[in-house]
């Protein structure tokens with residue numbers, strides 16, 4: 001009789017503890033059991049896939065079409081809001097690339113938002129505006145990985161160990177990537193370059209290159225003959241013999257400048273669109289190192 005009572009009492013206690021745990025930390029919006037993570041766009045999706053992919057009870061998706069291009073050109077829509085329905089957390093690049101958080105929070109006041117760039121301090125600035133495309137710097141990308149993992153561990157403690165293990169494994173791969181590019185990066189240090197894609201100044205910062213850039217908004221907008229003449233003059237003054245363009249951008253401007261200056265056009269992956277695979281960032285950066293090794297002696 002006594003034993004029976006005791007068993008019932010402890011079962012009741014367990015069920016109270018469980019429901020308390022379910023109510024605290026994260027306060028999921030969903031009635032379902034899974035922890036649903038939505039990333040804002042491609043680079044954040046690939047990053048998050050590495051931290052949270054393949055964990056039972058955790059889903060990772062992208063709010064926007066992965067091959068849409070940059071989120072900062074994106075007009076936020078009701079379709080986007082729908083993608084966030086039932087989500088527990090939104091992972092964003094931050095640094096003003098996603099400018100629609102107010103709209104998201106108005107619709108989903110309980111949604112947690114992770115700013116991946118919270119600890120990034122060396123974002124380049126164009127005309128006093130911060131250039132938030134920092135993931136092309138491996139240093140900054142590592143900070144983003146650590147930040148997303150740390151925040152997920154806090155918000156979803158039930159899967160904290162798995163996030164931490166995945167983070168460790170991904171950082172090891174990123175370290176290997178860094179080593180692969182070491183010689184190329186060392187050779188590029190101090191090299192002057194003209195950059196015609198907004199995602200690539202951060203790569204130049206990482207490589208210690210001296211860069212000049214043209215405000216392009218990812219498109220090589222038609223520049224006047226005067227603008228082009230000015231760029232060419234600046235290139236000559238600074239001894240710039242390399243032009244960086246993004247693989248998903250237009251090369252017409254680069255070609256016309258190259259034809260006047262004899263500069264070499266170097267087409268680099270921006271890790272802003274591509275395969276929806278875990279290794280996409282690493283694959284694209286590896287390819288960049290190969291491309292760059294061809295232009296240095």
Ligand SMILES: [Zn+2]
Pocket residue numbers: 070071072073133198218
């Ligand atoms: Zn952009």
